[in-house]
Amino acid sequence: MELRLLVTFEKVxxxxxxxxxAAELAYAQSSVTAQIRALESSxxxxxxxxxxSRIRLTEAGExxxxxxxxxxxxxxxxRAAVTGAEEPAGTLTVGTMESLTSYRLPPLLExxxxxYPGVRLALRTTIGDETRLALRQGTYDLGFLMEEExxxxxxxxxxxxxxxxxxxxxxxxxxxxxxxxxxxxxxxxSTT
Numbered sequence: 001m002e003l004r005l006l007v008t009f010e011k012v013x014x015x016x017x018x019x020x021x022a023a024e025l026a027y028a029q030s031s032v033t034a035q036i037r038a039l040e041s042s043x044x045x046x047x048x049x050x051x052x053s054r055i056r057l058t059e060a061g062e063x064x065x066x067x068x069x070x071x072x073x074x075x076x077x078x079r080a081a082v083t084g085a086e087e088p089a090g091t092l093t094v095g096t097m098e099s100l101t102s103y104r105l106p107p108l109l110e111x112x113x114x115x116y117p118g119v120r121l122a123l124r125t126t127i128g129d130e131t132r133l134a135l136r137q138g139t140y141d142l143g144f145l146m147e148e149e150x151x152x153x154x155x156x157x158x159x160x161x162x163x164x165x166x167x168x169x170x171x172x173x174x175x176x177x178x179x180x181x182x183x184x185x186x187x188x189x190s191t192t
Contacts, residue, residue: 003075005039008032009047009061010068014122016055069093069122076120089118095131096123096144105144 011021012032022029040047047061057065073091080089096105101123109121124140131143136154150159 001039001042003072005035005042006068007072008035009039010065010072010122012036012048012055013057013061013065013068014124018055080118087118088116091120091122092142093122093124093140094142094144095126095134095140097127097146098125100144100146101125 008021008025008027011025012018015021015024018032018036019029021027022032025032027035036047043060043064045060046058047064048055049058073093076090083089112119112121124134126134126143128145128147131140131145132152132155134140135143144160146163150157
C-alpha cells in the first residue's frame with residue numbers, strides 16, 4: 001500500500017468528491033480516480049460506492065479511514081524528525097463547524113499555510129459537542145467553536161472574537177415586536 005494512495009484516499013473520504021479532492025491535492029481528477037482504483041486493486045476491495053455524481057464510503061472504506069489518518073500523520077512526523085526541520089511540520093487536525101470553515105477561516109488558513117508550509121491542515125466538520133469530545137480523545141489537535149460558554153473541562157480555551165447575533169424578521173412579525181419592546185424597555189433612552 002503506497003502512502004500517496006492513502007493520502008489521496010483520505011482526502012476523497014473527507015470531502016466525498018473526486019473533483020474537490022483533485023483540486024485540493026493539485027492533481028488532475030483522472031489521477032485521483034486512477035490512484036483510488038490502484039488502492040482498491042491492491043486491497044482487493046472497493047472503498048467507495050459511486051452513486052452517479054455522488055460517492056460514499058463502503059464498509060471497507062469506513063474500516064480503512066481510521067488507519068489511514070494516523071499512518072499519514074506518522075509519516076509526516078517521521079519526515080520532520082529525519083530532516084531535522086526547524087519549521088513545524090506534520091498534520092494538524094482541526095475540528096470546526098462548516099459555516100466557520102466556509103466564511104471565517106479562509107483568510108486565517110491562507111495565512112497559516114504561508115507561515116507554516118510544512119504543516120498539513122486536516123479540517124474536520126463537526127459541531128461543538130463532537131469537537132470537544134474529539135479534542136479530549138486526542139482525535140483533533142485544535143477546534144474552533146461558536147458558543148457562549150468559553151470554558152470546557154479538560155480543555156484549554158481562548159476567545160478569539162465575539163460574533164454579533166441579529167434577529168431579522170418582517171416588521172409585522174409579532175415575535176419581533178415583542179423582542180423589540182423588551183429590548184427597548186431595558187435599553188437606556190437617548191435623544192438625538
